[in-house]
Amino acid sequence: GDAGEEDEIEDPWQDEEYFGSYSTLRLHLEMLSDRSRTETYRRVVVSNRASLRNKAVMDLGCGTGIISLFCAQLAQPSVVYAVEASAMAEYTRQLVRQNGCEEVIRVLQGRGEDIQLPGKVDVLVSEWMGNCLVFEFMVESVLSARDRWLREGGVMWPSSAALALAPCQAHDYFAEKMAFWERPYGLDFTPLQPLAQQEFFTKPKFSHVMEPSDCLASPRHVISLNMYTLQIKDLEEITGQFDFPVETSGTFHGFTAWFAVYFESLDAGGTTVELNTGPNSEPTHWKQTLFMLDQPVSLNTGSSVTGTIVLRRNPVWRRHMSVTLSWNISGDADNWCPQSGTKTFPMWR
Amino acid sequence: GDAGEEDEIEDPWQDEEYFGSYSTLRLHLEMLSDRSRTETYRRVVVSNRASLRNKAVMDLGCGTGIISLFCAQLAQPSVVYAVEASAMAEYTRQLVRQNGCEEVIRVLQGRGEDIQLPGKVDVLVSEWMGNCLVFEFMVESVLSARDRWLREGGVMWPSSAALALAPCQAHDYFAEKMAFWERPYGLDFTPLQPLAQQEFFTKPKFSHVMEPSDCLASPRHVISLNMYTLQIKDLEEITGQFDFPVETSGTFHGFTAWFAVYFESLDAGGTTVELNTGPNSEPTHWKQTLFMLDQPVSLNTGSSVTGTIVLRRNPVWRRHMSVTLSWNISGDADNWCPQSGTKTFPMWR
Numbered sequence: 001g002d003a004g005e006e007d008e009i010e011d012p013w014q015d016e017e018y019f020g021s022y023s024t025l026r027l028h029l030e031m032l033s034d035r036s037r038t039e040t041y042r043r044v045v046v047s048n049r050a051s052l053r054n055k056a057v058m059d060l061g062c063g064t065g066i067i068s069l070f071c072a073q074l075a076q077p078s079v080v081y082a083v084e085a086s087a088m089a090e091y092t093r094q095l096v097r098q099n100g101c102e103e104v105i106r107v108l109q110g111r112g113e114d115i116q117l118p119g120k121v122d123v124l125v126s127e128w129m130g131n132c133l134v135f136e137f138m139v140e141s142v143l144s145a146r147d148r149w150l151r152e153g154g155v156m157w158p159s160s161a162a163l164a165l166a167p168c169q170a171h172d173y174f175a176e177k178m179a180f181w182e183r184p185y186g187l188d189f190t191p192l193q194p195l196a197q198q199e200f201f202t203k204p205k206f207s208h209v210m211e212p213s214d215c216l217a218s219p220r221h222v223i224s225l226n227m228y229t230l231q232i233k234d235l236e237e238i239t240g241q242f243d244f245p246v247e248t249s250g251t252f253h254g255f256t257a258w259f260a261v262y263f264e265s266l267d268a269g270g271t272t273v274e275l276n277t278g279p280n281s282e283p284t285h286w287k288q289t290l291f292m293l294d295q296p297v298s299l300n301t302g303s304s305v306t307g308t309i310v311l312r313r314n315p316v317w318r319r320h321m322s323v324t325l326s327w328n329i330s331g332d333a334d335n336w337c338p339q340s341g342t343k344t345f346p347m348w349r
Numbered sequence: 350g351d352a353g354e355e356d357e358i359e360d361p362w363q364d365e366e367y368f369g370s371y372s373t374l375r376l377h378l379e380m381l382s383d384r385s386r387t388e389t390y391r392r393v394v395v396s397n398r399a400s401l402r403n404k405a406v407m408d409l410g411c412g413t414g415i416i417s418l419f420c421a422q423l424a425q426p427s428v429v430y431a432v433e434a435s436a437m438a439e440y441t442r443q444l445v446r447q448n449g450c451e452e453v454i455r456v457l458q459g460r461g462e463d464i465q466l467p468g469k470v471d472v473l474v475s476e477w478m479g480n481c482l483v484f485e486f487m488v489e490s491v492l493s494a495r496d497r498w499l500r501e502g503g504v505m506w507p508s509s510a511a512l513a514l515a516p517c518q519a520h521d522y523f524a525e526k527m528a529f530w531e532r533p534y535g536l537d538f539t540p541l542q543p544l545a546q547q548e549f550f551t552k553p554k555f556s557h558v559m560e561p562s563d564c565l566a567s568p569r570h571v572i573s574l575n576m577y578t579l580q581i582k583d584l585e586e587i588t589g590q591f592d593f594p595v596e597t598s599g600t601f602h603g604f605t606a607w608f609a610v611y612f613e614s615l616d617a618g619g620t621t622v623e624l625n626t627g628p629n630s631e632p633t634h635w636k637q638t639l640f641m642l643d644q645p646v647s648l649n650t651g652s653s654v655t656g657t658i659v660l661r662r663n664p665v666w667r668r669h670m671s672v673t674l675s676w677n678i679s680g681d682a683d684n685w686c687p688q689s690g691t692k693t694f695p696m697w698r
């Protein structure tokens with residue numbers, strides 16, 4: 001930001017705006033209506049039903065308390081600390097009583113960083129994931145709570161996380177936002193195209209729904225996070241590499257990203273549960289995130305797209321980051337010139 | 350608003366926010382992508398092609414200048430004043446040049462209230478309609494420009510406008526926002542229902558798409574505006590009455606509103622062109638507006654819903670208003686008790 005902007009910084013975490021949005025129902029309804037997300041957390045509880053017996057659980061950023069309620073109703077933990085920073089906590093308490101779980105669930109209003117518990121927990125469960133996995137950086141609160149409250153040998157849910165990426169077509173989005181200006185109603189509106197590029201392609205497009213057939217190469221995990229060893233300082237810059245052999249000839253409009261998280265079993269050798277937000281899985285409210293190139297590139301099978309992705313946390317606005325994609329196209333028989341590019345997308349500053 | 354809010358009023362027209370939103374492409378793209386809207390304005394020009402010859406036209410709030418360009422390319426007006434208050438005007442000038450219309454179209458940046466023209470015009474065309482017809486009250490600028498710049502006997506496009514209303518079902522919306530809390534994932538979340546009612550049913554739902562089969566009675570025009578005689582002071586309170594004989598038994602969840610506008614021919618006896626944004630017409634970007642009752646009511650054929658609608662312009666926030674619906678249900682054979690109610694919906698303050 002420029003100097004004028006920095007003068008105005010009062011709360012670079014924007015907690016009032018962030019937690020304020022979670023004190024209304026809209027976001028909670030969106031998350032609860034996401035059956036893929038919510039049923040996955042229920043499946044994690046059900047498949048660990050026996051092992052959760054007498055365990056102490058922390059549900060960080062519990063919202064309406066749905067995960068805590070699953071634990072209390074479907075397993076027999078000794079206690080569940082349901083931690084929520086927003087004013088929703090007052091309603092969470094009512095929901096716990098309404099469902100007869102007040103003996104097991106203790107609702108605590110506060111931030112993960114500040115909360116005080118009577119003792120350590122065996123399991124730290126949280127739904128902290130945002131767009132491109134880490135956007136809004138709720139994960140920092142989870143890591144902070146882990147370091148203070150997870151006992152040695154305790155379990156993190158999710159236990160690991162990955163960011164997936166694929167080069168892709170986006171004909172509909174390109175037509176709607178850019179090609180549109182070429183001849184609308186028989187007129188030439190191309191003078192607006194630079195404005196359109198600035199307005200629609202500078203930032204990533206959230207809530208993109210990619211058809212699997214729009215992938216030009218098989219998606220790859222380009223970043224993997226271990227929730228036991230990840231440190232808060234690691235979040236400042238997260239880097240990944242990719243090498244995509246093009247499997248479908250088509251127009252390379254950009255990259256699409258999404259995430260998957262994994263919940264290990266409390267029992268050695270038990271099954272791991274996966275929540276995948278990609279185009280081949282059941283849709284979730286996160287959908288996918290689309291990063292548009294400034295110019296589409298024609299790609300043929302036989303070529304490949306290699307490069308790097310860097311997530312850089314905003315040093316000032318701590319819930320924001322930028323995503324830098326650098327790519328190189330090689331081995332295209334029809335186009336011997338290697339093409340390369342780099343583009344940085346603010347999310348949102 | 351409370352005292353604290355009123356202390357902060359600097360610009361009750363919120364012009365910076367209002368015109369600022371029209372200096373980006375997003376809203377212009379939404380309007381231009383609305384083929385029903387845009388093709389209707391083109392049809393108005395085409396069907397008046399001969400009579401527009403040598404006429405002076407004002408296109409108020411011209412945006413990208415699409416209507417002005419239709420006039421210049423499809424007819425032979427002497428001049429088109431393309432008036433736009435937002436910074437988009439600079440691009441409008443470029444589009445006029447790019448399409449070779451700079452001899453006919455003069456782009457003027459300014460508000461309808463302030464603009465100076467060399468002389469009066471024969472036709473004042475504008476696309477000023479908002480949700481529930483008048484929301485955002487751009488119509489005030491049109492009336493002000495009419496009084497100053499339309500010659501005696503000149504033509505207004507649109508020439509008249511109507512607000513349509515129907516009592517309706519809204520099962521999906523009710524299920525999604527209210528019934529949802531009854532038993533999600535086997536839990537009782539009903540303590541959140543008062544919060545849901547407050548959050549989702551207090552204000553109208555914009556961008557509602559009503560299925561024609563969700564109308565419980567034939568829609569009626571409850572308010573009609575004559576664009577020649579309407580006065581700015583009339584906008585403070587606009588009242589309509591309704592009497593809907595129920596034609597389909599069902600659940601009365603609320604009222605749905607939309608508008609239609611009419612463009613009279615420049616020739617006496619010529620055909621009038623209609624733009625209708627209702628559920629039986631081609632979809633537009635306005636869609637419909639849904640007003641949810643606090644409690645659904647079961648309605649049977651043979652009963653009727655009578656009442657009034659009042660649009661009250663906010664005395665402070667001049668682009669906002671409230672909609673008060675008062676209704677009375679009578680003649681239901683299954684339910685001899687007449688039921689009545691009244692509810693005021695802020696849009697948005």
Ligand SMILES: [Ca+2]
Nearest residue numbers: 127128129130
């Ligand atoms: Ca989240």
Ligand SMILES: [Ca+2]
Nearest residue numbers: 476477478479
């Ligand atoms: Ca409008």
